[in-house]
Amino acid sequence: MAGGKAWCQISSGWRKLHLALDADSGDIIAHVMTDQDAGDASQVEPLLDQIEMPIGQFTADGAYDGNPTYQVVARHSADAAVVIPPRSNALERPDSPPRVSETVISRRSTPMEE
Numbered sequence: 001m002a003g004g005k006a007w008c009q010i011s012s013g014w015r016k017l018h019l020a021l022d023a024d025s026g027d028i029i030a031h032v033m034t035d036q037d038a039g040d041a042s043q044v045e046p047l048l049d050q051i052e053m054p055i056g057q058f059t060a061d062g063a064y065d066g067n068p069t070y071q072v073v074a075r076h077s078a079d080a081a082v083v084i085p086p087r088s089n090a091l092e093r094p095d096s097p098p099r100v101s102e103t104v105i106s107r108r109s110t111p112m113e114e
Contacts, residue, residue, distance in 0.1 A: 009076040020051065023059065041069050048076040059083040065090060 013036050032043050040063040048055075054077040060069070061065035065084045073082050074078035 018047060020047045022056065040064055041066055044069050045072045048072060051076070054078075055080050057081045057083060061085065062087045062090075 016034050016036065016038065018032045018034065018040070019028050021027065022029050022036075030047040034043060040060075043073075044058075044060075044064065056079075057072075058069075058073045058080050060083075062085050065087050069084070070082055073080050081111045
């Protein structure tokens with residue numbers, strides 16, 4: 001599952017459309033419309049509630065980085081990999097194991113062999 005969002009303006013302010021996509025097909029499998037004040041990470045649970053089967057991977061941007069997101073994904077799909085780049089102001093905790101997102105980022109930052 002990959003997350004996405006789009007903004008639109010209406011007379012009473014901005015609305016944000018949060019989407020969950022099937023990464024293989026590109027199909028929209030869940031959606032939530034919020035006002036401009038709703039945080040991205042707060043919409044993970046409403047999106048996952050619309051998906052009946054377990055997901056293999058949750059991919060999102062740094063706005064979703066935080067324990068609440070990881071907890072919601074684990075409750076929905078215990079074996080799902082969570083791939084989220086850390087926020088720019090994130091601090092590494094020495095007592096925590098490496099996350100999938102850190103492994104993916106370190107692979108991306110290594111030059112590809114030709």
